[in-house]
Amino acid sequence: MTTLSNWLAAQSVDAKLASVMTTMAAASAEIAAVLRQSAISGQTGLAGHTNVQGEDQKALDVISNDIVLNHIRQNPEISILVSEELDEPVHIENQGTYLVATDPLDGSSNLDVNVTVGTIFSILDARKGLLQPGSAQLGAGYAAYGPATSFVITFGPSAAVFTLNDDGVFVLTTEKLAVPKASAEYAINTARERLWDDATKGYVAENVAGETGPAGKRYNMRWIGSMVADVHRILMRGGIFLYPLDSENAAKGGRLRLLYEGNPMAMLVAAAGGASTTGQQSVLDVVPTDIHQRVPVVLGSADEVARVVAWYAQA
Numbered sequence: 001m002t003t004l005s006n007w008l009a010a011q012s013v014d015a016k017l018a019s020v021m022t023t024m025a026a027a028s029a030e031i032a033a034v035l036r037q038s039a040i041s042g043q044t045g046l047a048g049h050t051n052v053q054g055e056d057q058k059a060l061d062v063i064s065n066d067i068v069l070n071h072i073r074q075n076p077e078i079s080i081l082v083s084e085e086l087d088e089p090v091h092i093e094n095q096g097t098y099l100v101a102t103d104p105l106d107g108s109s110n111l112d113v114n115v116t117v118g119t120i121f122s123i124l125d126a127r128k129g130l131l132q133p134g135s136a137q138l139g140a141g142y143a144a145y146g147p148a149t150s151f152v153i154t155f156g157p158s159a160a161v162f163t164l165n166d167d168g169v170f171v172l173t174t175e176k177l178a179v180p181k182a183s184a185e186y187a188i189n190t191a192r193e194r195l196w197d198d199a200t201k202g203y204v205a206e207n208v209a210g211e212t213g214p215a216g217k218r219y220n221m222r223w224i225g226s227m228v229a230d231v232h233r234i235l236m237r238g239g240i241f242l243y244p245l246d247s248e249n250a251a252k253g254g255r256l257r258l259l260y261e262g263n264p265m266a267m268l269v270a271a272a273g274g275a276s277t278t279g280q281q282s283v284l285d286v287v288p289t290d291i292h293q294r295v296p297v298v299l300g301s302a303d304e305v306a307r308v309v310a311w312y313a314q315a
């Protein structure tokens with residue numbers, strides 16, 4: 001059995017950088033326990049409610065954010081936290097050289113129905129400022145809270161999967177993730193079809209045509225509505241995830257957030273041999289102008305992403 005700490009000690013990365021992964025693993029294990037307890041007590045949708053003592057209760061997104069912040073404060077190597085739940089970055093007074101950007105609870109609309117949610121994070125050099133492209137990430141990862149809690153991380157060259165065991169220890173379950181180059185599974189919210197651009201419409205129409213269309217093979221569609229769960233499936237067995245720019249979200253720049261959704265997932269997929277695009281460029285090459293910036297995200301199996309890129313090139 002290889003534990004996360006044993007594995008981290010064997011990597012050729014700075015011990016301080018490795019400690020950021022340990023911090024995020026500890027935060028994730030605590031969030032997993034809180035989510036389980038919330039499901040047992042039937043209190044998964046607490047926003048705006050009061051508890052039996054008449055106190056305001058916090059949404060699990062906010063509780064998850066607080067857990068991440070508490071853990072980060074205990075690690076002197078981390079000096080900045082950017083979070084989906086915080087309008088402004090938190091600057092911690094220490095000498096830490098790392099910045100963590102996080103979506104502390106992704107897919108929270110799935111909580112009430114006991115479907116997989118997650119925590120996504122990106123690690124950057126805090127000395128280089130808040131607005132760095134994804135290609136500058138030093139590490140990235142997510143926790144997926146499903147039947148088991150998975151912790152999937154990368155420092156760049158490869159991506160590894162750890163699973164939380166009964167003793168609360170993350171053990172290595174996949175050393176080198178490899179996203180199959182080809183796939184016949186796609187993930188997109190098809191209820192937005194009328195809003196899509198021509199490239200997205202064209203790509204999806206080819207998939208729907210299956211073996212009778214130009215792709216020459218039958219596809220399946222899966223949409224969990226939790227990016228972590230959809231990307232986890234793609235990392236484990238291939239496929240493509242699309243949240244494109246459409247006529248409704250275009251004014252905001254897309255749906256998903258660049259710093260703590262698009263970038264970390266794009267880095268993980270690249271480390272596993274897949275690809276990402278906004279339609280115009282790699283997600284990892286987008287230079288942010290705002291910490292909460294949104295971005296179109298297409299990522300997964302290289303052959304499928306290449307087809308989407310080809311559609312955008314001709315559209």
Ligand SMILES: O=P(O)(O)OC[C@H]1O[C@](O)(COP(=O)(O)O)[C@@H](O)[C@@H]1O
Nearest residue numbers: 103105106107108189225226227228
């Ligand atoms: O409502 P839609 O169109 O299905 O969007 C689902 C997407 O929104 C998200 O839930 C956004 O994340 P949050 O839950 O962190 O806001 C993604 O996880 C998911 O892929």
Ligand SMILES: [Mg+2]
Nearest residue numbers: 103105106107
């Ligand atoms: Mg999210």
Ligand SMILES: [Mg+2]
Nearest residue numbers: 084103105106
């Ligand atoms: Mg969230």
